[in-house]
Amino acid sequence: MIVITKNNLPEERLNEIVAFIERRDGMQAHISKGTDRTVIGIIGQADPQLGEQLKSMQGVENVIKISKSYKLASRDFHPDDTIIDIKGVKIGGSNVVVMGGPCAVESPEQIDEIARLVKAAGGQVLRGGAFKPRTGPYSFQGVGVEGLVMMAEAGRKHGLLTITEVMTPEYVDVCAEYADILQVGTRNMQNFDLLRKLGTIKTPVLLKRGFSATYDEFLNAAEYILAGGNPNVMLCERGIRTFETYTRNTLDLSAIPVLQSLSHLPVISDPSHGTGRRELVEPMSKASLAAGANGLIIEMHTDPDNSMTGDGVQSLFPDQFAALLKDLEKLAPLVGKQFNTEKQPQEAFATWKK
Amino acid sequence: MIVITKNNLPEERLNEIVAFIERRDGMQAHISKGTDRTVIGIIGQADPQLGEQLKSMQGVENVIKISKSYKLASRDFHPDDTIIDIKGVKIGGSNVVVMGGPCAVESPEQIDEIARLVKAAGGQVLRGGAFKPRTGPYSFQGVGVEGLVMMAEAGRKHGLLTITEVMTPEYVDVCAEYADILQVGTRNMQNFDLLRKLGTIKTPVLLKRGFSATYDEFLNAAEYILAGGNPNVMLCERGIRTFETYTRNTLDLSAIPVLQSLSHLPVISDPSHGTGRRELVEPMSKASLAAGANGLIIEMHTDPDNSMTGDGVQSLFPDQFAALLKDLEKLAPLVGKQFNTEKQPQEAFATWKK
Amino acid sequence: MIVITKNNLPEERLNEIVAFIERRDGMQAHISKGTDRTVIGIIGQADPQLGEQLKSMQGVENVIKISKSYKLASRDFHPDDTIIDIKGVKIGGSNVVVMGGPCAVESPEQIDEIARLVKAAGGQVLRGGAFKPRTGPYSFQGVGVEGLVMMAEAGRKHGLLTITEVMTPEYVDVCAEYADILQVGTRNMQNFDLLRKLGTIKTPVLLKRGFSATYDEFLNAAEYILAGGNPNVMLCERGIRTFETYTRNTLDLSAIPVLQSLSHLPVISDPSHGTGRRELVEPMSKASLAAGANGLIIEMHTDPDNSMTGDGVQSLFPDQFAALLKDLEKLAPLVGKQFNTEKQPQEAFATWKK
């Protein structure tokens, strides 16, 4: 941590700041006097709170953190890639995972038919929302717990893992009962009570980046889950909000290699929400894989005209989904990845849960 | 609602879209054929879901909403200003309310002393966080329920209303037991389960704008609370995230007149979080009032050097706070507002709660 | 300047970096070794190029500038407010200047009538574009040099200074021949050849902030003009581009006190372009003054229905303009400013130019 003082700081105040630092165990302040400013380097394992307090002190212009504020999520702390194994499906490292399905679970028939098509195309995970976060209170809010049952059953029948969104701490347990992976949506990335609750279980979590979250905030959000004791976290880039409105969001593909260098956690890309437009899902899926993504989560619907959430506009048709997966399979080896389909033992799916 | 079709849409598909619309009760499609595109105007009370579904249909280029997706929050629906009366303190209309206090409640002595100073300066509401939303899990997370008690006691003693942040549905009841106003923080503006829970009580809510939320999303978030049955909602502009990093956020003062024209709810400004810099709080408080704000929420601390959250950097000193309130009192009449201090009956504060 | 090295930098590389720094005259490197990183403080007057080169070096993680990259624009260098005196109209310090007029000069009658109204309302400067920067090539591009003549004549007749936009170096001289102040538009803030050319004359320049420029870039753009030898620069906040599309731009009023603390140059606010909506011009003008603006530039049109640029949507009607100026005059003393009208000697306007 480096403290930059204000111009021409009185000696006395400098001494107070130094004393404030050195009052901590094992902390040393190292002073460099420049022409008009003094810089204090802090040596020792600084807690984040110290930085915050220093920033508030009079005479301090700025505090620059050198060390990262997250630890368990950091590659410095855990140099090897985290590989999460769920019923034999490996996520992370050189494996490419594809999650596909509708925005919302609508009926047993709908989700069963889509599951069949996801499996046939080579996908490994069935996505579908039972609880939907909606901008306004009058929009369709999802079918609720019943949807969890429908999806679990479709996953079991077709040999697919399932992923669904959980929006509030009190629903974590029921969602974890039915789904293999719990998704935290973009608006909940900093719902800290939800993150804390997810830290108390072991069910893998796909944490979506807040649509205006920095990489640092994103990894700190993951840290909440990891610090609670759940090591099974995947990061998901799903587009950020910018001034450009032609696309629903701006899919920030640089996030993929950046997050992979800062962290050991798998990074999944969501080109459906990241673009909001069906015709962009194919090129941006390929681009995501080329940028090094560990997997993709893609919306697919058999009847987008009658989807209940309006996200049909970004859903692939089943044939587009299947064709895309074929192309991705060819692309994977060129970036040192493999696209394993049908490798998981089918008996793992005999019941709903692990 | 207006539907714009894709270039050279086949007649057959146009008919399908029209049929899809007119299948709804009381809906009519009104067709305008242009040189290469057809525009369908929809007449009737459209539900938001229809728009979303239309957007997903093939052959549709875009759907433009003419009516707003929120209703109870809209000034069209409720032309007069909402004025919230809490123990005689009026918020909304031509009244100016000032809320002051520390970022976090730290100790009974700290909050008592600050409450005394807020009251002496002419403030009407004591702010203070007992539960703190923090970017990382290792930062100070607030003193919890004990803090609620300390603050309630300080409010009672000095005749101040109290406001505190609630972060999760399960804490709404306990927070409402101790505080007069519940605050929803910027990261929770779209925590829909929290909003729904707040709709089930009557305690006034100060809803902070998400740091990347549009006005439309902000008013839709308020709509969740109103639609649940709680009419006592205040909106709070607290800065948005932009490319500029010199200020912690960019305080969007245009939001004040815009929200006041779109909605009847009071609009409060938060220049402390909106700028993140002590020296900007004074000019931006004045600017907020000049732009028409119904009140201000301002951080003030007696000892920012030793504040526990690092937000001391944006806290006014007590003398700055008092001087600012004097200036604001003079400014108010020039924008048709009055700055009433000491008008509330002191017996209202004899106990903690309403 | 501070150099932060990468984790566990080999000693040898550290020495190379230090040698690279100390090769410069009067530069010293001051080394602080932390647990896993080394920080090098550079003492001496660093040129910006050194920072850029260091940033490119292998083994360097980051370079943090402590000193500002601009000098002549900085308040450190010039502690007193710059006050620009044009024909007796003072801009800067405690004076409030109001510039009003149409987006574009359209005809001699139009500009004459508007000039009369600006003067009558108490404005001191007539604005109007002769050359218009337009997003597309098929939009109205302004009436050109003829417009300069029309505006100069209207200014002379009514005793108003004139301001007009110049878009390219080759038109600087002709614009300076007719107008009292030259405006650099938001899209040209980093048109460095234009800035350099403006540095070679003495005509005052109103430099608009690029709609996505940081304060630092803005002041560096001003530095180009100042460094060329023209000290008469005013800064103009005119709104930045954000995700919010309800307003044309987000008027960043924090920019006013920030720029006034970083720089000695006058800061003018443009609520017309900053909001793009007529009904927001009044509250945001008042807010700008309350935030400490040294003046305002406001669009006003007698017949917005028939304005040629479409900016009529943000133009005040003459009666609104007059009423606003009356209110601003009352507001000014509350923020330590005065609103002098009619103070300039009329003979100064007997001819077009100074």
Add this chain to the structure above:
Amino acid sequence: MIVITKNNLPEERLNEIVAFIERRDGMQAHISKGTDRTVIGIIGQADPQLGEQLKSMQGVENVIKISKSYKLASRDFHPDDTIIDIKGVKIGGSNVVVMGGPCAVESPEQIDEIARLVKAAGGQVLRGGAFKPRTGPYSFQGVGVEGLVMMAEAGRKHGLLTITEVMTPEYVDVCAEYADILQVGTRNMQNFDLLRKLGTIKTPVLLKRGFSATYDEFLNAAEYILAGGNPNVMLCERGIRTFETYTRNTLDLSAIPVLQSLSHLPVISDPSHGTGRRELVEPMSKASLAAGANGLIIEMHTDPDNSMTGDGVQSLFPDQFAALLKDLEKLAPLVGKQFNTEKQPQEAFATWKK
């Protein structure tokens, strides 16, 4: 074009607006009355100015353009891909072009050595700046015309096309004399006088997207050049400014398929400026190609420690550049593209210019 009126517009005003529209030749207004608003569809070839004027009219809430404001740049107007052939190097369609070289030309030896390496690796165009746009006036501004000569000579010797940035209309002719392609930098995307001047010549132009420009503004900027008579325009995505500061910009790869669908012009990606970090250039180059880019412009430097602009931090080393091109060559066929190296007749490069 669609005009949406304000709530409860008086009949009389509606008639005035309709009359205003129908006064134009061949324009018809088509009225749809909704519950509380009237929508006017305009049929006929609307000029952009009409839309702007309507937007300014009282009683008009909003004007929505259905047709695009650009024409020559639009794929509607020109369905086939534009393929620009320069000395046998084809840019556009299924061809992949790679442009490589230093940020700035520094010396004859530097540019000659880099040209040799670009050619050896399979690149077809040598990039290098002679005139550099720099944020501050005290940074290195480029070596000027001499640099053009050095680069032209290096291009000739090694059989490479050359591209260099032009910053102001008066330098267009001299830059076009020496270079095969002229680059318009991000800060000049809306330097309309520069664009107009480039429309008067035939030298191909690489137009970089403004760092905060929408797709629509970008294509309108291209339209300026096309409308002037120069059909040889390439678009370049080079990153946009967002709240994320870890990367220098956010490379918006969705821009590639979007621009290719809206326009027939080739789209080049610049992962060097788009990320500002050497280690991200490789993954983002691959991602760009996978997203369908028609080419890449990549910074490469033999000695980034001593580069003069500080952009060394984003420059590849020669071996990295060569390895990347090998990988890209394998990737191209998977997205229907080919990566032709060494196809151009060497005699074309016997002299400097076409």
